[in-house]
Amino acid sequence: MNIDVFTLFPDWFDWFRGQRHVANAIAAGSSLSCVDIRAHTPLTGGQVDDTPYGGGAGMVLRVDVMDAALSAHYRVDPVQLRQRRRVIALTPSGRLFDEEYANELAEEREITLLCGRYEGFDERIVERFCTETLSIGRYVLAGGELAAMVVCDAVMRKLPGALGHEDSALEESYSAALEGAPEYPHYTRPAQYRGWEVPDVLLSGHHEQIRRWRMAQSARRQVHAAGEIEVDKGEGEEGAR
Ligand code: ADE
Numbered sequence: 001m002n003i004d005v006f007t008l009f010p011d012w013f014d015w016f017r018g019q020r021h022v023a024n025a026i027a028a029g030s031s032l033s034c035v036d037i038r039a040h041t042p043l044t045g046g047q048v049d050d051t052p053y054g055g056g057a058g059m060v061l062r063v064d065v066m067d068a069a070l071s072a073h074y075r076v077d078p079v080q081l082r083q084r085r086r087v088i089a090l091t092p093s094g095r096l097f098d099e100e101y102a103n104e105l106a107e108e109r110e111i112t113l114l115c116g117r118y119e120g121f122d123e124r125i126v127e128r129f130c131t132e133t134l135s136i137g138r139y140v141l142a143g144g145e146l147a148a149m150v151v152c153d154a155v156m157r158k159l160p161g162a163l164g165h166e167d168s169a170l171e172e173s174y175s176a177a178l179e180g181a182p183e184y185p186h187y188t189r190p191a192q193y194r195g196w197e198v199p200d201v202l203l204s205g206h207h208e209q210i211r212r213w214r215m216a217q218s219a220r221r222q223v224h225a226a227g228e229i230e231v232d233k234g235e236g237e238e239g240a241r
Helices: 012-017 020-027 063-074 099-106 123-129 145-156 207-225
Strands: 002-007 031-036 086-096 110-115 132-135
Touching (some): 002 012, 012 031, 020 031, 020 145, 063 123, 086 099, 086 123, 099 145, 110 145
Parallel strands (some): 002 031, 002 110, 086 132
């Protein structure tokens, strides 16, 4: 898979590219490239943004600047570009990013992420050049770069060769194996620590009971995550959080 990130801060991604699962995915044939938006601006003095029409605080990333950056990189009119790859603007008001969205993107051969800064994008960038908008949560970051890294992290760890053990992403939170529920709790040595014990069932060696306990814990966390009041069902399921 090839991911292109259009950003005003391409160096931020140098550290990210060195992280193990990202480096592994790249070594296995995927790519994560950054395009410096400012390097392509047709305006003087490296200008990329402007004040909003109608007034108001902040600066808005200009449509002519994004047009120039996309055109220079892909050598095609960005209006056409979105017919052949997903071009995603990162913005707090976009489609909420979740595991399903990450799975969807991991299936793509190539995607483009556009990072806004300041007050965000001139709306014509979204309307004319993008296939969609993506938000990593209902809060406002100073720019899209950290959001792009979140997306790349969640997507790239799903790519071939990214994780050490091929099956380590199989039974994790929100996976099909757990019917979309959060993952069950894990414990490791020591079995006793400051009087805190590991649930007996995990030490029992009884695989079927362990499987059932884990599924029950996972379902219980699902209820918790949905914000419902947890009722003690009296089933003695110690260790749930
Ligand atoms: N840019 C600023 N805030 C953002 C958010 N929450 N998600 C995606 N991009 C953003």
